[in-house]
Amino acid sequence: MRLEPYRHVLTRPGVLPLVLVALLARVPATAVGITLTLHVVGDLHRGYGAAGLVGALSTIGMALGSPALGRLVDRRGLRPMLLLTTVASAVFWAVAPELPYQVLLPVAFVGGALTLPVFSVVRQSLAALVPEEHRRAAFSIDSMSVELSFMVGPALAVIVLTTTSATITMWAVGVALTLAGLGLYGFNPPTRSDEERAAGRPAERHRVLSPRLVTVLVAIAGATFVFAGTDVGIVAILRTAHQLNWTGMVFIAWGAYSILGGFVYGALPRPWPTFVIMVLVGLCTMPVGLATNWQWLSLLMAPAGFLCAPVIASSSDAVSRLVPASVRGEAMGWHGSALTTGTSLGAPVVGFVLDRYGPVWAFALAGAVGAVVALLAILVTRRRPDAPADAPAAEPEAIAVGAGGTP
Template sequence: MSITPYRSVLANQAARRVLLLGILLRIPIFGTGVLLMLHVVEQLGRSWGEAGLVSAVVTLAIAVSGPWRGRLLDRHGLRKVVLPSILINGSCWAVAPFVGYWPLLILAGVAGLFVVPIFSIARQSVIAAVPMHERRTALSVDGVGVELAYMSGPAVAVWAGSQWGTAPTLFVLQMLGVLGGIVLWILDPRLREETAGAGEVIDVPRSAWFRPAFIGLCLAAAASTLVLVGSEVSVVAGLREWGQSGSLGLVFAGWGIGSIVGGLVYGALSRGLSPYLLLSGLALVTLPMALADSAVTVAALALLAGLLCAPTITASVEAVSRVVPAVARGEAMGWHGSCMTAGSAMAAPLAGLVIDSRGHQSAIVLVCLAGLLIACVGAASVLVVRRRRSQVALAA
């Protein structure tokens, strides 16, 4: 694997700044979820069900905010969107860790609606900062950054919460996120390529790009997180059933390392792959985890499955950037991110129901087959559209 593409991307100061900020701003987002649940249970003395309700409200709020705030990015630019996030998140989280359950629920939900849309901003800025031929590599680096934040955020948050308490840790974690938002506001990275009408507001009707090709990519994004989160929940249940819950870190480390390696390899390829092909591959390589009977076996299979995690997501983001006009990319990335959130939100209860009735192996099989089905339908629709275009071209 050649590192030359990565050398070029990381030498780009604008791209390097956004990639680093992306990691720093995502760590509080990933770390808050599990820490918030622990806070509700340990600090407030509530049940896990009530903790899950807070988590669900925050997840739903973030999912709703994606397309809405992405559209605001397209129309008003980064600074006018990030400033309310800084003020509202700072105000909410300055109070939320130190109040009772119901005020916490409301404040966390409001903060979720106004979270800094870092996923949309980071991807748009990375795309705008590099030439077309480096886009895949830059998005792969961003995907690796997401993986690093996903792996480190919860671990650091839980460790800090156990040392200094969940309330102070929540406060510090969110204030670091606010600080990152301030730095982002100051830097104000460009969100569009120079040739894409940067600096002027161009209103593109949603009907011009919200079409089957884009919808299919959003469904593929949702399916990818359905497979990932559904299999994660199932593996946790399996380890608990085998009395090997202590090996959970080993399994997730295998998944994360595999995803980072896969993302780096994919970013160095001279040509990208279809997100539907990668989604089907992700489902197929995850499926053997249903046959595992020990933590060591699951960890080895997780390493294999992880190789296609980051590439699948990167390919879908890259495809969205190609089918959507640059001036509407903020809203499109918001929809894409919300679909990924929706897929992960559906995965946990769906897998849980199957685990309760048929066991964790059946849950893995179900989410993998669902992902494979969506990948096949998406790939078939692409072939149909290409055939129709060929026929129209020949007729003309």
């Protein structure tokens, strides 16, 4: 392993402040899923499938809204988008705790479509601040930052919820997201490099969704299907074992494994194959459902957890290379859509299986779906290695087999 890539990234102007701002801004965003789940299960007295449906509608809204918000950034700049989404997020979390379940469903969809896209904004800014040869390390740092946020956000949400109420927790999430939006508005990170801004806007709009980019997006959706299933499954296992108070500790362990994997991935001289990592994530997730207490759960999650951050980092790097700067915001929006699409499908499907068949079959299903989707992506990549005419050149096999160090 080499540490030079991290030094090159963190010493570039604007990168370290962006990483620190992103870390703080993402904490409330990572608490959204578990807060909604426990609100529906605890306060509204519904099952995990019903809780997953609320999360699914919210993330479907995010999936539909994210590319449009990214396009808004490409055309109008970052601040108009931040103003719109910050206000919308504040309104949603102010009213959501008081809504009955039937009304919460459509409101969650609208709130999701206009949610603050912290993750996409940060990745777009990193792509603008860091040259291509150092982006793998940059996105590894980003993925580790995400995991640090996940270690704090869900655990903090559980602590606040168990010591106060779900309503206060939801209001706290809303206040924190509003402050995050205002902080990003004030910081106003760049979305294009100086060279890209000097080149101006192209006369014609480039195509965003090339076949190769679509393949990457589908594969990452399969991976986040696994992550969402794991998220819901952790709560179910601990609730069944009457160890819900250990939820925060288990999430911290999951995040720690991922941070270690992200650090190793970014420091390697050659990248791990993106789609192969996704296959391994699915296979390693399948036995997690055998856990019966928080200790075994933390142990069985280690192999899959180690691969989580590399999946996100490598897919972010691939997306940033497959499109020109003029449409990078929309492309990162589609990347965010892929992430949330997998989540929107994984939460209700795995929740449905949890309600009827228990954790063993739920984790087996989640892992199998992720592995099969990634295997299909490998086959498609090998059959269609041609690059789209309007995208920057890249090694097509790198995504599947790790060639050339360029996913």
